[in-house]
Amino acid sequence: MISTELVLMLRKRRVWLCWALLCLLPTVVAVLLATTRLAPPPGRGGAFLSAVLSDGQLFPAAALALVLPVFLPITVAIVSGDAVAGEASAGTLRYLLVRPVGRLKLLVAKLVSVAAFTLLAVLLVTVTSYIVGVAAFGFGPDAELGGGGITSLSGATLTPLELAGRTAGTVGYLALCMLTLGAVGIFFSTLTDSPLAAALGVLAVVVTSAALQPLDAAEAVRTFLPTQHWLAWIDLFRDPPLLDAVRTGVEVQLGWIVVAFGAAWANFTTKDVRPVSGVIGHGQ
């Protein structure tokens, strides 16, 4: 069941389009920065963006910060919103449920395929931006001394091994943050037959969370907002690495995933799946 869902996801053109667009944005930024050599002043623009001109190895971090606020959530919303609602609107959901497979198993398979999508999305952005960054800006001043590391936010130099470890941590963390949206998307997808409505629902959650975040009045609920911890991964690039915010972020994201997936399960296992008029009804 899971492998079937994974193969189905990989066969979808829109999935590949999402990945391609995600990788395109940082590439465009890299090309513009490399040709103009105009980096935003320190403290302005995206995280790490002011430092990439001197070290291309920092570009994956800058690229992730670029796609994180809008692009990444949109692609996850599209793919997860389609999970159940897409099958329902295409009329294939009934056939899926006719098979001797529980509805919970189907939902788990959908969640795994969304998780694979988010992980691959973050990974592809990281890998392409590393290649693009190094090609456009070089390996940085430490490489000229034979080190090949990068400067951490605290000034100490991170060795290539440390850089790889912290980048891997970032990829995993961001994939988890996006899986939260994926789980919410799957829940919305069980509520409606329209994939578009489900995707817009996810974006509404993101926008609401981002709007509440800076409000002093929302201080009591701020920790529970899904977007609140998205930038915690930046702490991994300090020296020594700071794990407090990442740990809290992981706990909150896992909580959201459990609740959203639970809600999807509660709704979907008792959902009355009706034929779609004009698709199934035709043969009856």
Next chain:
Amino acid sequence: MVAGERRSLSRRALLVGAGAAALVAAGTVSWPAGATGASDPATLRARIRDSAAQPYTGLAEASGRLGLPDLPQLEQATALFTGTTRIRAFHAGPDRWRVDELTAAGERDVYHVDGAESLWDFGSQRLTRIVGTTSLRLPRAADLLPPDLARRILAAAPDDPVDALPDRRVAGRTAAGIRVTPADPDTTVAHVDVWADAPSGLPLRVEISGRADPGRPVLTSELTSVDLTAPADGVLVPTVPPGATAAEVPATDLTGALRVLGPSAPPGTLAGRGRLPRYPDLPGIGVYGTGLGGFVLVPVTGRIAAQAVDGATAAGGVAVTVPTGRAVAVSTPLLSVVIRAGGRRGALLVGTVSAAVLTQAVTELSEAAR
């Protein structure tokens, strides 16, 4: 069948709802503080004041809502009191520490090792070594760390009455609390609450409340996690990474700058408060009042004073009638500011006293200048 489905739907929905509520509760419920077995408030105050040697590593969050107007050249200093600052501390001792101000796009670190200070700024990729010392400087993130803030306040108010506060959990530790209530009727500070780790006396949380609204602290600083062991030696050594610049700058020479200004000597008393023997090396600067109700007189050039008066008036300052020149008063929940302009020299008065006290002081100054 349909009714059965509805029942099971609501049962499942209830289960998920209960699970969500349990998760939220687990994230918000504060664990009971337990007993600290703390001694009386006066002993705890003494222990807090002596806690500078206690090594620790921790992460703090300070948030202020002082509502200061944006002052040119001083944005970094005023931001500390008007927003939220994340601070990481590595404290091996009073003369061996490192404090990082963490921002979303980098960090600004201060290394203080054996009397020498270095500043690292990731944004500008520069390590600056400060040569020499200065007796007066602008506030920085390190000043807002609960231990430093608490010790500074308690040192300033050694005789004000203290009461015990209920214990609370801070950074996973049970902390004993004391409340300092200033005796001075003219101060803007209603009370300062400090919670400290009882055995070591290390302050973990500080709340400063103003008279205007004593129920809501104006400045809160808390260690969100703390480890009472000394940091590794390695983290206290500043390094110049490849590609970054290293610079050496002399500590800001305020004495020279003030001497150029040629200020008159500050009066012995202002607004009924005696001048303290502080900063004798800085001509024209006077510190008045004791405890938590004090203010400082800073001489400025006539041009800067005129700009500041215009800026403060535009920001909603209240005009003050003075015998010569013009003056404006700005009140925030904790700090009052009065600026006087007119002639070759102006004056800036800042303090934790009511604007009425500063207005009286500026009137006296203005009369003396006549």
